Amino acid sequence: MEEFLISRQCLGARAAGPIPLLLATLIGLSGCDRLQPPAGAAGPARQPPAPVTIAAAVEKDMPLELHAIGRVQPFTTVTVKPQVSGQLAQTHFVHGQDVKTGDLLFTIDSRPFQTALEQAQATLEKNIALMNDALIEAEWQENLQERGLGTQRESQNKRALAESLKAAVAADRAALAKARLDLEYCSIRAPGDGRAGEILAHPGNVVSANETALVVLNQLSPIYVSFSLPERELGRIKRAQSTGDLQVRVEIPGEEQAENEVGVLSFIDNAVDSATGMISLKGTFGNANHWLWPGQFVNVTLTLGTRRGAVVVPSAAVQTSQTGQYVFVISEDLVAESRPVVPGFAVGEETIIETGLRAGERVVTDGHLRVTHGTRVVVREPADVGQPAPASRPDTHP
The missing domain is CATH 2.40.420.20 (conserved putative lor/sdh protein from methanococcus maripaludis s2 fold)
Known part of the structure; x- marks a missing residue:
């Protein structure tokens, strides 16, 4: 039977021509390849490690630290202005100089103020003389009244004149003190320690009282570093601060130093910034060598303790x-x-x-x-x- 079928297939192949026979042969071989796996296969490979x-x-033990970017601020900033108006006569320092409290910085032409002082002194002396004379006349008139030789009205007039001159003398004494103070204000002195900035007015300039800026003094030692931290850290900071002073370290980016400047946390703002969700803080540093400078950006590390x-x-x-x-x-x-x-x-x-x-x-x-x-x-x-x-x-x- 198989021989008969094969013979029929062969006859059909001959009848159809050589091309269909070749296609049938190729399809049959392909099907056989899929049914028989290659010899020696071990299955799919696993991923390498x-x-x-x-x-x-x-x-x-680990220190508990918070990090932020901070900015250096002067401990105090004072803009020096004259307290009297006049012509600037002399400058006694150079810009960038370190000054101490009481150092002479500027002088204003004092001649008008010296004249005013002398005038106030003369007016005082004149009114003192008039007052003394009026007091004598008032006492004399009162004695006459007691003896029936004068009227009460005359006594009252003399006493009023004496009291008026006494008040004038008091006013003259105040004017003299004011003239003396104005003369002292002609010598402008440093109100505190600090480093002088650029000189803003020079000899020959006419300056106005409480208006013209002469120089800005920044106190560099001690000095502040201000920085901000997220409000979520506020609780940790307050708990840590309740046990003692918190250490603050700073370093200047890109600058090599033997050791970081170390200070203490000295200020926590009384409100969180609602726009940023940050709380402002300040550390105070001795800065004896003036390593930190106002306006400088620094890396800040706040140490809360040790775990x-x-x-x-x-x-x-x-x-x-x-x-x-x-x-x-x-x-x-x-x-x-x-x-x-x-x-x-x-x-x-x-x-x-x-x-x-x-x-x-x-x-x-x-x-x-x-x-x-x-x-x-x-x-x-x-x-x-x-x-x-x-x-x-x-x-x-x-």
Whole structure:
């Protein structure tokens, strides 16, 4: 029967021509290839282990620090203005000079004020003489009245004149004191310690009392550094400050110094900025060497205390997902486990882990992109970080 069918197929092939016969032969061979697997095949290959670098979580004491960008402010700023009007006669310092309280800065032409003083003195002396004479006449007139030789009205007039001249003398004494004070104001002195800025008025200029700015003095020692922190940190700051002074350190970006300038937190603003959600603070620094300068931007570190026995990992180990923050923990058999954690303070390149990790556990610090939960890994040396991963053989473990 099979021979008969084959003969019919062959006859049909001959009848149809050579081209259909060739197509039928090729289709048949292709179907046979799909049905028979190649010899020696071992099934689909597994993914190679992901190359990563790891670090162990350690337990140690960590400072609790907050970081911000700050700006240096002078401790005091005084704009020196004259208290009398006149022509500026002389300048007794150079701009940029450090001055002390009471140092002579400017003098105003004092001749008009000296003349006014002498005039006030003369007026006082004249009125004193008139007052003394009026008092004598008042007493004399009162004696006459007692003896019946004068009227009460005459006595009252003499006494009124004497009292009027006594008041005039008091006014003259005040005018004399004012003239003497104006003469002193011709010598303009530094109201406090500081560094002088640019001189704004020069000899020959006519200056107006309480209007013309002569120079600005900035006190550089001590000095303030102002900075802002998010309002969520306010509670931590207040709790830490209740136990004592809080240390503030600053460093100037791009400048190398032997050690950071250290001061104390001296001011917390009485309100949070509703537009930014930030709270303003100030630190006070001795600045004896004038290392900090007004207007300068600095990096600020506010230390709230020290966390004893904190579990710490490199900050690069902490990753963020839609459900929160996590780390990849590597088991003894080099399998990655995605574990949620609660990070705390970050200090430098290290982060405190509040919950979710124990000291000694190993976490991935580089190579996260190729790692998921349950991924097998191969550990690279830290020196290999950033270099192409070495070729790995397929994992043939069952």
